[in-house]
Amino acid sequence: MTRPILNLADVVVQSAADTPIPAGLPQGATAERYDLRWGEVASRIGARQLGCNLTVVAPGKRACPFHSHRAEEEMFIILEGSGELRYGAERHPVRAGDIIACPTGGPETAHQIINTGAAEMRYLAISTQSPAEVCEYPDSAKFGAFADGTPGRFRHLGRLADARDYWEGE
Numbered sequence: 001m002t003r004p005i006l007n008l009a010d011v012v013v014q015s016a017a018d019t020p021i022p023a024g025l026p027q028g029a030t031a032e033r034y035d036l037r038w039g040e041v042a043s044r045i046g047a048r049q050l051g052c053n054l055t056v057v058a059p060g061k062r063a064c065p066f067h068s069h070r071a072e073e074e075m076f077i078i079l080e081g082s083g084e085l086r087y088g089a090e091r092h093p094v095r096a097g098d099i100i101a102c103p104t105g106g107p108e109t110a111h112q113i114i115n116t117g118a119a120e121m122r123y124l125a126i127s128t129q130s131p132a133e134v135c136e137y138p139d140s141a142k143f144g145a146f147a148d149g150t151p152g153r154f155r156h157l158g159r160l161a162d163a164r165d166y167w168e169g170e
Contacts (some may be wrong), residue, residue: 008054009146033061057115059119060084060115067110074101076100080121110138131149141160144156144158
């Protein structure tokens with residue numbers, strides 16, 4: 001049986017450069033502006049409908065692109081450091097002790113945490129878990145459709161401009 005308790009001091013932080021990125025996190029090489037390091041929490045304590053990881057971001061970097069979710073809600077708890085939250089068309093300063101809610105929606109709920117401080121930023125990223133998700137990336141006009149299930153996983157990134165008529169090719 002999984003132990004339902006984990007101390008943050010015991011979370012092993014991995015880098016996207018060193019290990020495969022878990023399902024649901026951005027895949028592929030990280031760009032110069034990004035620093036994707038995380039430590040899995042939720043599955044290690046037996047969570048089934050919630051995701052949680054410890055995210056660590058270097059000064060001047062961000063963990064992921066500006067994005068919104070259509071199915072999964074996210075919450076972030078800033079543990080150490082300071083930075084900025086991009087949320088919709090606004091920017092907000094954040095610091096240790098702040099709790100951030102990012103509900104589902106479109107560009108108006110798109111979000112990104114940027115470490116604008118001089119030290120590493122550490123935060124808990126908590127989310128609901130959905131078997132299917134659509135993410136939108138307003139800065140690049142992309143979307144991602146993701147589904148986990150039987151008989152496998154579906155992942156597709158595309159551009160909104162590539163839309164097709166429902167009946168095309170039928």
